[in-house]
Amino acid sequence: MDLTQLKTFVTVAEEASLTRASEVLFLSQPAVSAQIKALEAELGVTLFQRTARGMTLTMAGNVLKQDAMRALDAAKHVFSRALSFRDGLSGECNIGTISEPVMLRLSELLSSLMDLHPGLSLRLSQSISGTVIDQLLEGKLHGGYVIGHIDDARIASIPVRPITLRIVAPFNWLDKISGAKWEDIARLPWISMPKKCSFHQITANMFARHGLSPSSVVAVDQETTLRKLVASGIGLALMREDVALDAEAKQELVIWPQGTETSQLHFIYLRSEAQSPIVQALSQSVQTVWQLAEQHADSTLSLKAS
Template identity: 40%
Template sequence: MELYHLRTFVTVAEEQHLTRAAERLFTSQPAISAHIKALEEELRLTLFDRTPKGMQLTPAGQQLFERAQRTLAAAGDFMHAAKGLHDEVLGSVRIGLNTDAEFLRLVELQSKLSARHPQLGIEFLSGRTGANIPALRIGRLDAAFISGDCNEPLLISHVLREEELAIAVPHALRDQVVAPDIFALAQLPWVYTSPDCAYYRLMQSLFDGHGCTPVKTMLADQEDAMKAMVAAGVGLGIMRRTEVEAAAREGRMHVLPMTLPTITLRLAYLRSRANDPVIRALCNALTDVWQLEEEGLALRETG
């Protein structure tokens, strides 16, 4: 029995789907099936029931699942400990972004990491929360900034700050806005974000609670696009309060006098990589950049 057999077994059990497991492991579905078959033959046990709903663990598979997880975790800790014996953190770290560099303090983060670990390559990759989470799950990203809740069991997330949000109003619509009349606001044109964005979910909860849906004029996935569309009079939009207030001071839009719930900004990565020297180096740098507790990010861990 090889470690990759156990890794395949655990991944299929977590995904309950051969194709998704293959995507996470960067291999083909036939290869995944072959690994499972070989493991079942060696153990002389049936580990999965193949059902129309996917791969379901048998009672024997359920008993072995946690043991397989612990075995993989121990092997991972062994490798991480070996890497930690090197004087330098080597390799690269791919970090998914979900908003602008200034807000995420990327210059400070790059400076800290490069000064402490000059052999570590740093890659900042643009994206959004809804795309970053699945990219983390299948290993295309090492870590990612995300906004909102993180209920993904495979991930650990650390709270960095609470984002204060506001409704931005174009000049042309200012006289039509009656706050906090939700029904009146729903009749006005809105610039939407994508459904997997935390801002969208906030807007949805705001209006769903009153049984109405705001008029959609277009979708803008990026903060700068949202700002440009609101300033151009396309519709209202939800943005970070600091951005709306700055644009209001420039005379480009107005801030609706209405308090919105905050959205949590987080850093997330795979739980199985918590002891990876690369992830630890990143977390230590973030602790300093964001001036978190002395004990580090672990005090604010969620997920």
């Protein structure tokens, strides 16, 4: 028994036909037939029931097909791991993250990197945008996610998705903010983010456009804390729209309709490191993950449309 026979076995099972399997495998139909026959003889088990309309798996064949698929996956894994060692892509890859993993599609990114470069050891460092930038410039990170405009020439950025932000208030402040103007909002207590957080600059710019500045009462560096403080009645804050809508649905807070801001989520890396294998692997996986997701979204839309 060898991997070729197992591959043939799985292909015939999936195509339910020797002829179609032979086309998939670029072999003649008798060659495929002989491989199946040899495998059945060696195993002492009938894998298929032959009919005039093709081949159907027996119960034993069905069970053994799962084992064969696992064996083929294992072989593929050995090959890809060897490939990654051959390419020299081993060692540590440090990625800066912000906010929560779903928004960053972190699981998809990590899966992609693990599949393509199993020799890499991945390390995540959770912080805020400004800290990600600092750590990148200090050489502590290979890349990372940040929100907002990047104006440092040393940094290359891949824009991955727009981010909509909303001004939110405690749920029982509905009366205070309904019909409120920017001047009223600026006078109310404001929960700010640290200066290194992109939200800080976005908030400052937003109020500055109206010739105002918010009355900050406390600064927090975690979205979950921010949400809890707003919900507990401490003050207003700027929050991601998806989080704000979820919290509003749960009657934790209310959204001030006039306070909408848009920004951009970027994946960043050092221009000077752009040719390094690890940074190239990272940026390629980021592009793949977000491009694939867009294609998936498009196909979903077209399915709905049809």
